[in-house]
Amino acid sequence: MPDGPQRRSAQAAPPQGSMAFRLLGSFDARVNGQELRLRGRKTQALLAALAMAGQAGEARSRLASLLWSESDDDRARATLRQSLHELRGVLAELGGAEGFSAERDTLRLHPVETDLRAVQEALDQGRIHPLLQQRTALAQSLLEGFEDIDPAIRTWLLGLRRGLTRQWSRALEALMLRAEAPVAERLDAAQALLRLDPTHEAACREVMRASHIAGDTAGALRAYETLWDALALELDMEPAAQTQALVAEIKAGAPAAPAPAAPREKNPVRLAILVPPFMALGVSPERAHLVDGFRHELIACLTRFREWFVVDGPTLPQIASEMVRVGTQMSLEVRAEEAGGQLGLVLLLRDEASRVMVWSDRFTLTLEDWFETRRKIVSHIAVSLLGSIATARLAETHTVPDVSLAAHDKWLRGQAIIRLFRPEDWQRAETLFNEAISEAPSYSPPYSSLVQMDNAVHIAHPGMRRSRARELQAIQRAEQAVALDPVDSRAHLCLGWALAMAKRYDRATTHMNEAIKLNPLDPWTLVAGALFNAYSGEHDRAAELAAESLTLSAAPNAAHWVYQSAIAYLRGDDALAAEAAGRTLSAALPSRAWHAAALFNLGREEEAREIARGFLAGARMQWYGQEEPTDEAIGSWLLHLFPIAKERDWSRLRQGITGAGIPSAGARHHGW
Incomplete structure (x- = not known):
């Protein structure tokens, strides 16, 4: 990137309107080779x-909520307009106005060259960009120094x-494990991987082996010591048995040969599910790829659920030793059989420690509508597993005092309590979540559960x-949950609510959409997103x-039907609302x-009046x-419960309950 008149004179002039941004490290923007100076960091x-969004652009509402999350929606949009006015003016001065387009709902900036895109394109082509070879923790330098300008920006950047x-x-990892690649190229990939993630053991082992083969024993031991320090500092754990065995061989002077191992997932988890290769009985060779495709789809679906870690392979050896804090290990065995143009699947979920069968089911796949059937079945399997594992873990701890439980089980038991929506048990659930946080401060789910309680305490x-104090507390806790695990759909869902x-x-919409994107096959995430949109x-x-x-729910529970009823009511479908509500006798x-x-x-x-009297x-x-608790006080309480954005929708609810006999005098929209 040119940075002075002398250097620019030796190069061809950049194309008119061209933009080049540095996003990795300190931010820098150039238009036609000239620095783009903006007053405000926001x-x-x-x-x-906008540069990262590319041709798709970004929604105005998302940008406003991202950059001014602590302002109300109107003020955030007004401030966004001021920033856009400044941006247009500076771009016009540098001849880049044509690259910026502002539509009613969407903003776009094009064409833009960024170092971020250059790194990604190089990797897509099987090359290692120089920045990955030169810089440590390159991904962590994205928009360095912008973390403190807004809580939402911090969460987004994390x-x-x-x-x-x-x-x-x-x-x-793929470059490092490429068997046909020269040793030097594999070593380059391993070294770049260690610069990116100093705790990556597979990369460290590759460097140790290469150093040992080259006669650099000191270099191999130095790489091991660096790994040891990084693991202790970041994860509070020692290197895996496989890595310790390798360093012992090196110290003993044993010959070493490159033998790449499967990469380890960095983040500690508390439950692992092994998905070994499917057993295929009588499946014709021309249809074997369908079984493999289903297995791939199943694994992809299961990995979206943060309750577990999915292991794709025949056994659980290395994961178990490196993830010693994993409390439960399960295997999902699948047998595929072909008969009469159909594929039958038998699934068995087994606890590896006790060998107890936790869950089993049978499904049939028709080849005519393979893709649609596959999509539905994998989501049913995932949701069934979720319920079965939770039931199994609760059964294991049913007779154990709360104080004796591990953090994960305390969270699980607390979740079971708040799902019952019984006010008398509310304090016990809160205690369990707080104890789980004390034991595992970096474990995100208990924070989300406390947010669920903050969001629903007035309903229960x-x-x-x-x-107002509880609303702010909920936002702070939810932001912490997202910061601890930015790819947990539950955390985004709770922050959205x-x-x-x-x-x-506006800002809530961003996190609700993110939750759905992260877990589009979870019925609860979808119905919660549906209610928010309603x-x-x-x-x-x-x-x-x-x-x-x-469609994705094998057996919707009462809470699911409560949501369906409200969604239908607010769009004017009273028949469907009444039908769904009739299924919710055990709900709130x-x-x-x-x-x-x-x-x-x-x-x-x-x-209507009979049900209203019962209410x-x-x-x-x-x-x-x-x-x-007069009828008027109850009606006023009821109408303040729900975050209904549009007054017309809120008024429709008010008219309906008033007609049924629940007074609403004095209640007003957004009257809280």
């Missing part, structure tokens, strides 16, 4: 975000950096009102997600009010409010 971050580290690590406790409760709808007035999108969640109390409102709108007034009586019996 405007610089805006420019960087996720991007972690994702880049993982993506580039996989590409370098009739008469309790939402408070926390922001919606605080009426920060509350936001996006009823077509809500209906689409709600239908998809039902407010669902009865939605049921009564839907029945009233359908003209079934007597049924009022139930609220009085469970009242936690400081005011007297």
Whole structure:
């Protein structure tokens, strides 16, 4: 990149309107070879975000919520307009105005060359970019120094950096393990991998072997010591048995030959599922690829669930020794059989320690609609596994006192408690989550669970009102959960709801969309995203997600039907709302009010009033409010529960419950 008149004169002039950005390290932007100077760091971050978005561009609402997350939506959009005004002016001065387009909903910047894209393109072509060979922790330098300009920017950057580290690590691993490559090229890949991730043991072993073969025993031992220090500092663990055995061989002077091992997943996990090769009985050779394709799809689906770590291979040896803190190890054995133009699958989930069968099921795949059937089945399997593993773990700890449980099991037990929505058990669940955090401060799920409680405490406790302090606490906890695990869909879902409760709808949309993107085959994620869209007035999108969640749900529970009822009601489908609400007798109390409102709108007034009377009586019996539980107080409490963005949608709920006999005098939209 030219940086002065003398150097520019020796080079051809850049094409008119060309843009070149440095995103790795300190931010730098050039237009037609001239430095693009912007006053505000947030405007610089805006420019960087547009450069990374490419031709697809970025939504105005997402950028506003990303850069001004602590402002309300109107103020954030107004500040965004000011930054865009500054950006247009500077681009015009440098002759780059044509590269910026601002549509009603989307902003784009093109064409832009970035060092980030150059590194990725080199890896895509099987090459190692010089930056990966020269710099340490390159992915962690993305937009260095921008972390403190906004909490949402910090969360966003943590996720991007972690994702880049993982993506580039996989590409370098592939280069390092390429059997046909010269030893020098494999060593270059291993060294670049260690610069990117100093805790990568497979890369360290490759460097140790290469150094030993070259007669550089001191270099091999130095690489091992560096790895030891990095693992102790970052993960509080020692090198794996395989690595320690290699260093012992080197110290003993034994000959070593390059023998790459499977790369280890860096992040510690608490449960591992082994998916060995499928057994294929009577499957014709021309259809064997379908079985392999299904296995690949199943593994890809299972890896989206953060409750476990998926091991693709015949055994669990190295993962078990390197991930010693994994509490449970399970194997998913699958047998495929072909008969009459169909493929039958028998699945068995077994606990490796006890050899107890946890879950089993049988599925049939028709070859005519292979892809659609495969998509549905893998999601059913994943959700069934989720429930079966949770049930098995709870059964194991059922007679164990809470205080004796490990962090993961405390979180699991707390989740089981809050799903029952019983106010009398609320404090016990909160205690379990806090104890789990004390034992494992970097474990994200308990933070998300506390956010769930913050978001729902006023729903579980009739008469309790939402408070600004609790809303802010929920946002802070949720941001911490996302920071600890930026690719956990649960954390993004909880942050989205926390922001919606605080009426920060634009920023909430960003995290809700991210949750769905991270786990698009989880019915609960989809139905939660659907309800959020219904509350936001996006009823077509809500209906689409709600239908998809039902398609993927083998047996929707009562909470699922509560969401479906509210989604249908807000878009005006009272018949479907009433039908869904009729399945929710064991769900939270407010669902009865939605049921009564839907029945009233359908003209079934007597049924509506009977359900409304039951709702009022139930609220009085469970009242936690400081005011007297009059019908008016109960109605006012009910109408403040839900983060409904559009007044017209909120008014429709108010009219329905009022007609059914639940008073709403004095209640107003956003009256909290």
